[in-house]
Amino acid sequence: GNSVTQMEGPVTLSEEAFLTINCTYTATGYPSLFWYVQYPGEGLQLLLKATKADDKGSNKGFEATYRKETTSFHLEKGSVQVSDSAVYFCALSQSGGSYIPTFGRGTSLIVHP
């Protein structure tokens, strides 16, 4: 079956530090990959996505590259801000993204001033 594995958090960084949150997946075929962000007390928001190998998704300074050879979709940002503090979920979906997503456990990011 499908599964998503994320690095355990929390990840604690100082403002302007470099961020990497690791995500690897197991799936049949060629799933679409997503990163969602959940701010405190809110629902999930789609942050970025990639639908095929070597695609790079990017949004708000975050980016992630679909690596089929390593089955990974690591999230990166060059310089984090306090406002980036949230929980980040990696997810995959089959059939071009039309199937219900399978989520990872989420990684909490805490950014200190």
Next chain:
Amino acid sequence: GAVVSQHPSRVICKSGTSVKIECRSLDFQATTMFWYRQFPKQSLMLMATSNEGSKATYEQGVEKDKFLINHASLTLSTLTVTSAHPEDSSFYICSARSIERNYGYTFGSGTRLTVV
């Protein structure tokens, strides 16, 4: 963009009472809606999938008589937690999918339920 409104955002109820949570798609028709439960520091657990006008499909281990789901229209789905107990306290999130929106998923802002 696509917006899903979920209400209420927070609710506190007494044990034994029922609570209804609403999920509305504001600017699109949601052919399918999903209900999730999120435990502290854990991922989202899919509870059930509902298609407009049909009975909901529940995931294994989810009590359908306790978590009643109604999807009476293309813009509204409701989750009713019946005879609530403290262990039902959780964060519930709905998600809507639309053919118009290329099958994209849009999430509601969630409901924090506390049963006392």
